Amino acid sequence: MQTPDTRTLKILYFAWLRERTRVAEEEVSVPASVASVGALVDWLSERSPGHQAAFANRRTVRCAVNQDFADPATPIASGDEVAFFPPVTGG
């Protein structure tokens, strides 16, 4: 599946991002040009109207790459697990 020109990522969605995208988890192959979290959000937004709705207000979306909090500038590599979720509300 993967060629040198693409990177394969595991994407997870939690809380209302999961409800809007209608998927909890998906594997995607993105072009090599998608090299940061911010670029990945642009790319994922095009996948479906639900994805578009999930990422419509990016100020309310948080991200983790390989279980560490990340921001739009965080680089992504093939094999990474990238999770998107709202600001946390535990405790």
Place this chain on the structure above:
Amino acid sequence: MATIRVQEADFDVGAEFAALTAGRSDVGGIGCFVGTVRDHAAGRRITAMTLEHYPAMTSPALARIAAEAERRWALLGCTVIHRVGRLLPGENIVLVLAAAPHRQAALDATGFLIDFLKTRAPFWKKETFAETGEEAWVEAREGDDAAAARW
């Protein structure tokens, strides 16, 4: 050593106190915080609160927060237990215990642990409203960030 657990089942505060201090007599004080489910939010009655989390990230995130507290206040031990799943008003959500030689460290570390957990651990709450049965995700509060920032 920190005890970290994420579980659906309730916890027994007394048993956790006993476990934290078992076999030692160097503890001078234990700080304790228990978070529970309120039956109302913004003037509306709620019938349930459902907690979701990111399992692969939750335990490492809690362990990092606990390690930071142990380092900053030279704790003799601490316990963080967070429940997930569907909880009813009055039920326990979260337990934080911090044991130290002196009270100020125990109290401050307890406050730090709950404030950081609220802003750094990947949990999300959804409330179910009584009147309509409608559900809504709880929004993060700026006050929580301010509470974490004071540490």
